[in-house]
Amino acid sequence: MDIGVIIFPTDTAIQPIELAKACEERGFESLWFPEHSHIPTSRETPWGGNPDLGPLPEMYWRTHDQFVALTACAAVTKNLRLGTGITLVAQRDPIWLAKEVASLDVISEGRFELGIGYGWCVEEMRNHGLDYKKRRSILRDNILLMKELWTKDEASYSSPSKNFEESWVWPKPTQKPYPPILMGGAAGPKTAAHVAEFCDGWMPLGGMYDFESGMIHIQEACKEIGRDPDSLDISMFFAMPPESSDQIKALPGMGCKRAILPLPPESAETVLPILDQYAEYINT
Secondary structure (H helix, E strand, C coil), rough: CCCCCCCCEEEECCCCCHHHHHHHHCCCCCEEEECCCCCCCCCCCHHHHHHCCCCCCCHHHCCCCCHHHHHHHHHHHCCCCEEEEEEEEHCCCCHHHHHHHHHHHHHCCEEEEEEEEECHHHHHHHHHHCHHHHHHHHHHHHHHHHHHHHCCCCCEEECCCCCCEEECCCCCCCCCCCCCEEECCCCCCCHHHHHHHEEEEEEECCCCCCCHHHHHHHHHHHHHHCCCCCHEEEECCCCCCCCHHHHHCHHHHCCCEEEEECCCCCCCHHHHHHHHHHHCCCCC
16 A cells, blocks of 8 residues: 655745655655635634634644645756645636646656645635535536636536637647546535546545545445446545554555544654654554
């Protein structure tokens, strides 16, 4: 099973280039960066929509732009896969996002993976002109539009909320037909339907959600549209640091292809020793 790591790439943490080099040197399969454009100081929405999680950590409003940071990582690595964990697709312009994804995939020579999610911060979405209640449908529309841009020489898309006239858009991604698209978060019936319809995988949040229930929803959604659920790659996202390699070894039996372990947004002096500990799980 592949072992990756995720970190909030903030201005006060180990910088992306140094971390990417360290990950590749130690043999990690992938490096993932989350995103938030900003966090309004009103703090109307509880962290993750869950009042029990406590105050929101500062790292949420100090992150680098994930595509800029990952492009820097691509320039100093050769084998490390680079992913967004996750991109807030509904908050972004899909035309620009499609170009960013394709550009990063070309620059990295086909090493990019697009982790996506609906988002949870109502006031952040509002500042982007997004109605929280429409985030799911907007995400779906944006993904379907981007797929057209990635795969057609003369692309167009029309839906009740989008009208994109036939256009030329390059570059096209190196990976064909496009980089893997992985849905993050809990998989209830609505999310499972989207995973089955337009995703290549699922990234459940380790220790936060009912994994077995999510898998059942996804299998049922795949069955409804005639898709083989085994065609989906499962990555355990923010997998909690295991107490023993036996816990890592158990993940493939749960259907997981990859474990993504969290790093704190701290200095190199703090992060690199943790990275060394995580490296012990590679090839175990």
